[in-house]
Amino acid sequence: MKHIYAEVITIGDEILYGQITDTNSQWISSEIDKIGIKTIRKTSIGDQKEAILEILTESQTRADILIFTGGLGPTKDDITKKTIAEYFNDTLEINELALANVRELFESRGFELTEINRLQAAIPTKATYLNNAVGTAPGMWFNENGKIIISMPGVPFEMKYLMENEVLPRLRAHFKTPFILHKVIRTVGIGESFLATKIESWEDALPSHIKLAYLPSMGQVRLRLTGTGDDKEKLQQEIEEQAEKVYPTLGKNLFSKENEDLEMVLAKMLLDENATLATAESCTGGYLAHLITARPGSSAYYLGSVISYSNQSKMDLLGVKKETLEKHGAVSEETIIEMAEGARKALKSTYALATSGIAGPDGGTPEKPVGTIWLSCAGPKGTVARKILTTKTRIVNIEYGSKAALNLLRKMILKENL
Amino acid sequence: MKHIYAEVITIGDEILYGQITDTNSQWISSEIDKIGIKTIRKTSIGDQKEAILEILTESQTRADILIFTGGLGPTKDDITKKTIAEYFNDTLEINELALANVRELFESRGFELTEINRLQAAIPTKATYLNNAVGTAPGMWFNENGKIIISMPGVPFEMKYLMENEVLPRLRAHFKTPFILHKVIRTVGIGESFLATKIESWEDALPSHIKLAYLPSMGQVRLRLTGTGDDKEKLQQEIEEQAEKVYPTLGKNLFSKENEDLEMVLAKMLLDENATLATAESCTGGYLAHLITARPGSSAYYLGSVISYSNQSKMDLLGVKKETLEKHGAVSEETIIEMAEGARKALKSTYALATSGIAGPDGGTPEKPVGTIWLSCAGPKGTVARKILTTKTRIVNIEYGSKAALNLLRKMILKENL
Numbered sequence: 001m002k003h004i005y006a007e008v009i010t011i012g013d014e015i016l017y018g019q020i021t022d023t024n025s026q027w028i029s030s031e032i033d034k035i036g037i038k039t040i041r042k043t044s045i046g047d048q049k050e051a052i053l054e055i056l057t058e059s060q061t062r063a064d065i066l067i068f069t070g071g072l073g074p075t076k077d078d079i080t081k082k083t084i085a086e087y088f089n090d091t092l093e094i095n096e097l098a099l100a101n102v103r104e105l106f107e108s109r110g111f112e113l114t115e116i117n118r119l120q121a122a123i124p125t126k127a128t129y130l131n132n133a134v135g136t137a138p139g140m141w142f143n144e145n146g147k148i149i150i151s152m153p154g155v156p157f158e159m160k161y162l163m164e165n166e167v168l169p170r171l172r173a174h175f176k177t178p179f180i181l182h183k184v185i186r187t188v189g190i191g192e193s194f195l196a197t198k199i200e201s202w203e204d205a206l207p208s209h210i211k212l213a214y215l216p217s218m219g220q221v222r223l224r225l226t227g228t229g230d231d232k233e234k235l236q237q238e239i240e241e242q243a244e245k246v247y248p249t250l251g252k253n254l255f256s257k258e259n260e261d262l263e264m265v266l267a268k269m270l271l272d273e274n275a276t277l278a279t280a281e282s283c284t285g286g287y288l289a290h291l292i293t294a295r296p297g298s299s300a301y302y303l304g305s306v307i308s309y310s311n312q313s314k315m316d317l318l319g320v321k322k323e324t325l326e327k328h329g330a331v332s333e334e335t336i337i338e339m340a341e342g343a344r345k346a347l348k349s350t351y352a353l354a355t356s357g358i359a360g361p362d363g364g365t366p367e368k369p370v371g372t373i374w375l376s377c378a379g380p381k382g383t384v385a386r387k388i389l390t391t392k393t394r395i396v397n398i399e400y401g402s403k404a405a406l407n408l409l410r411k412m413i414l415k416e417n418l
Numbered sequence: 419m420k421h422i423y424a425e426v427i428t429i430g431d432e433i434l435y436g437q438i439t440d441t442n443s444q445w446i447s448s449e450i451d452k453i454g455i456k457t458i459r460k461t462s463i464g465d466q467k468e469a470i471l472e473i474l475t476e477s478q479t480r481a482d483i484l485i486f487t488g489g490l491g492p493t494k495d496d497i498t499k500k501t502i503a504e505y506f507n508d509t510l511e512i513n514e515l516a517l518a519n520v521r522e523l524f525e526s527r528g529f530e531l532t533e534i535n536r537l538q539a540a541i542p543t544k545a546t547y548l549n550n551a552v553g554t555a556p557g558m559w560f561n562e563n564g565k566i567i568i569s570m571p572g573v574p575f576e577m578k579y580l581m582e583n584e585v586l587p588r589l590r591a592h593f594k595t596p597f598i599l600h601k602v603i604r605t606v607g608i609g610e611s612f613l614a615t616k617i618e619s620w621e622d623a624l625p626s627h628i629k630l631a632y633l634p635s636m637g638q639v640r641l642r643l644t645g646t647g648d649d650k651e652k653l654q655q656e657i658e659e660q661a662e663k664v665y666p667t668l669g670k671n672l673f674s675k676e677n678e679d680l681e682m683v684l685a686k687m688l689l690d691e692n693a694t695l696a697t698a699e700s701c702t703g704g705y706l707a708h709l710i711t712a713r714p715g716s717s718a719y720y721l722g723s724v725i726s727y728s729n730q731s732k733m734d735l736l737g738v739k740k741e742t743l744e745k746h747g748a749v750s751e752e753t754i755i756e757m758a759e760g761a762r763k764a765l766k767s768t769y770a771l772a773t774s775g776i777a778g779p780d781g782g783t784p785e786k787p788v789g790t791i792w793l794s795c796a797g798p799k800g801t802v803a804r805k806i807l808t809t810k811t812r813i814v815n816i817e818y819g820s821k822a823a824l825n826l827l828r829k830m831i832l833k834e835n836l
């Protein structure tokens with residue numbers, strides 16, 4: 001069984017200096033993984049000729065495929081194209097297809113084609129041109145000395161267009177690969193080390209071609225099983241069999257056998273019972289609504305939210321009583337219940353989730369330190385409330401509070417259906 | 419002038435396979451950059467002994483400092499610690515400080531210390547222990563053969579704690595570095611190539627020790643000036659002088675001379691005139707509110723939002739007229755104006771922003787394709803509305819629409835103050 005190995009290389013001083021986060025390499029490796037190509041290393045280097053030449057030489061000693069992004073813009077700091085040409089003792093020439101594409105993009109926007117943009121259509125003569133219909137920088141494919149070298153722009157949606165329409169189909173056609181299959185199981189509400197102890201005997205009994213990894217984040221732990229083999233169906237079946245063995249041990253901490261996020265699991269639960277959802281957010285400030293609405297089709301069950309950042313809006317839009325706020329404060333069991341029930345009424349939904357807490361960095365007190373978050377879920381059979389204590393970091397509190405609210409809804413729906 | 423070079427290495431199959439995005443290396447390189455240490459390469463490798471040994475050898479030929487994150491968890495797939503020990507012909511021993519830390523963390527949570535967690539306190543004897551007060555995995559610092567090698571856990575908040583409290587102070591004390599200064603200027607509403615043409619003569623006249631880079635994202639382009647020199651104050655002054663020269667050319671496209679994001683610039687503008695803000699979101703589904711509330715202190719000017727995902731909620735909570743929705747639809751100039759004015763009224767704010775569009779992937783029509791977004795801003799002197807056409811991709815539309823709404827508010831406040 002021969003593995004096909006790839007290295008993903010992002011070029012750009014802005015990545016190296018930490019001024020932007022590289023999300024391209026994650027997306028690329030995830031996509032090639034699906035067609036059985038294993039990423040063995042990811043590298044980020046700057047817009048320097050020597051660094052590009054060095055990695056071009058070095059990566060070919062380890063990998064069959066080199067996938068570059070970045071450094072293809074029209075400006076002077078972008079030197080990827082001419083450096084690859086130099087590496088192959090090649091020259092840049094205007095590619096007619098590329099030029100037609102650049103011209104069309106400019107004309108469709110009513111702009112004149114400038115010289116700087118015309119030069120974007122110049123590529124090394126040894127490259128196969130990959131059509132970038134959503135931008136002016138061309139994609140390039142080299143097949144030299146038994147290695148495939150791909151160069152794409154660093155703008156994420158241009159790179160994705162090129163991967164989906166040009167690169168992945170060509171890689172599929174060029175290589176015949178063994179199968180690497182992953183299955184991810186998601187748990188919530190149990191820490192990594194407790195989970196590891198709980199499922200240790202199962203993990204130890206896994207066959208050698210199926211490996212387990214723990215991926216913890218924000219109160220959740222994903223368990224990833226990775227199998228390698230030549231018979232795809234057999235491998236899939238073996239992984240499923242191993243997974244089946246661990247489900248009973250995971251109990252209610254298991255929320256998805258199919259690597260679905262909480263938002264997706266909840267979408268199914270709500271649609272199944274023809275129910276709708278509303279939210280009322282204070283400390284999470286819209287992030288909970290964003291998690292829900294980022295999912296296509298969420299308008300089928302999500303009605304909306306009141307983000308009641310001020311006390312006045314809690315009273316005006318959610319009907320929270322003035323006395324409740326005065327007596328117990330905005331971050332209290334009494335207020336959160338009125339918020340959830342108020343949202344359910346104002347938005348006429350089956351369920352309503354509410355959040356109110358001290359996101360920080362200021363506003364904490366000894367009784368209610370930063371990270372104190374009250375959550376509530378109101379439904380047809382009543383209302384529950386729960387207090388959690390998260391961290392000192394605002395953005396973590398916002399995200400953690402939102403995820404915990406979703407889990408509260410999951411538990412309420414599970415319980416009501418018992 | 420001697421540069422200090424670092425390489426940042428993240429370890430973990432989950433990064434390599436693209437199952438999570440590595441944000442650690444961005445944060446680390448940005449922090450060491452501030453103390454004049456230049457990241458020359460970033461690498462991600464898997465949890466494999468050979469890959470770790472290889473990068474340990476290789477990186478030392480290029481860099482003075484190797485910063486590792488990941489692979490320090492309690493589970494069997496984490497092998498960084500023992501591999502580094504092997505590399506240095508060293509053995510692991512329980513470190514008493516590390517053990518005390520692990521024990522305290524477990525006891526404070528009311529848990530018993532398990533054997534698997536006790537072993538987390540074992541580190542190579544050649545390592546200096548770096549105290550991780552927020553987790554059970556230890557930090558480690560090696561000073562061997564003139565190179566500094568640092569190993570930290572991959573959980574972002576644990577890594578950040580260790581960097582801030584242990585690693586950065588030690589690096590500052592150990593190295594005397596030249597100064598690398600950055601200045602970032604932010605523009606909005608002008609594309610990279612047009613901007614480049616506009617400022618070409620200024621760029622060509624920059625001195626050789628000050629370099630320019632273009633960082634485009636979501637309708638904005640950041641211009642980064644990077645200077646290198648031995649005299650920090652002189653360098654700072656030179657960079658400021660160069661920046662001053664380009665401001666007039668940038669005009670109203672310039673929104674921050676100090677690398678502030680739009681949310682921060684708006685926060686200052688609103689606080690300056692003692693104004694408050696409310697939002698009404700349909701297609702952006704909470705993301706606009708999240709952008710605003712992610713900023714600490716936003717409760718001083720932000721009152722809240724109505725996320726009116728359903729037509730019913732547009733009528734009930736924002737007072738949008740039934741006839742308007744029936745005649746013009748939810749994505750229309752008429753509806754967006756009623757939403758903005760309705761939010762301003764319901765939340766009693768100085769300004770209100772509203773969004774309504776077709777985020778996709780479904781719901782588009784020939785007249786209103788996916789990516790059609792109406793924006794409106796209502797203020798004391800009237801209401802403006804604007805239509806934009808973004809992309810076919812839901813999450814891009816949500817983000818782009820939110821940023822464009824913030825820019826609409828910026829332009830309204832600028833205009834009202836003329």
